[in-house]
Amino acid sequence: MKDSELISDDVQTENKHHDDLMAEHQKVAEYLENIINDYGAKADITVERQKNQLIFNIETDKSGLIIGKHGKIINSLQVLAQIMVHQYDKRRQSVILNIGDYRNRRANVLEQIAERTAKEVLKTKHSVVLDPLPSYERKQIHAYLSKVEHIATHSEGRDPNRYLVVEYKP
Numbered sequence: 700m701k702d703s704e705l706i707s708d709d710v711q712t713e714n715k716h717h718d719d720l721m722a723e724h725q726k727v728a729e730y731l732e733n734i735i736n737d738y739g740a741k742a743d744i745t746v747e748r749q750k751n752q753l754i755f756n757i758e759t760d761k762s763g764l765i766i767g768k769h770g771k772i773i774n775s776l777q778v779l780a781q782i783m784v785h786q787y788d789k790r791r792q793s794v795i796l797n798i799g800d801y802r803n804r805r806a807n808v809l810e811q812i813a814e815r816t817a818k819e820v821l822k823t824k825h826s827v828v829l830d831p832l833p834s835y836e837r838k839q840i841h842a843y844l845s846k847v848e849h850i851a852t853h854s855e856g857r858d859p860n861r862y863l864v865v866e867y868k869p
Contacts, residue, residue, distance in 0.1 A: 723787045727780050728755060731796070734776065740764055751792045755780060762798045770805065773798065774833050793835065809836055813843040816865050817850050824867040831860045
């Protein structure tokens with residue numbers, strides 16, 4: 700067998716794996732659409748991959764209903780989608796559900812919370828305990844505050860009441 704034939708077989712295997720994953724991603728999207736339909740809303744979901752993120756973009760005319768109070772519904776749907784994706788795709792990746800620009804707006808709010816908290820901790824040199832947050836939101840704040848000198852963070856508690864502690868580090 701020639702090297703070119705081996706490479707061709709590898710490419711075919713990779714393409715089949717990619718097609719299989721795309722079919723599985725579409726199953727997750729259909730599952731989410733069914734749940735959203737059960738909530739009384741119609742939704743169209745597209746899937747895109749960005750580096751190590753799998754993003755399910757939801758188009759619906761009832762975004763407030765699907766997001767829920769304080770994002771509880773969309774966060775719960777995201778956990779379900781994450782579990783389903785990891786059943787067939789073992790790569791380390793995060794699954795994100797987004798409606799409109801909700802996740803971007805939320806990321807801005809989390810950044811503001813992190814900035815305010817860092818200023819308070821640096822000023823008072825006392826720890827600050829944040830309200831409970833979903834894990835991916837805690838990770839965003841951890842990441843932001845990891846760049847701030849004299850600040851350390853860690854999570855405490857048990858889900859769904861796990862919270863972030865921001866401390867002064869001399």
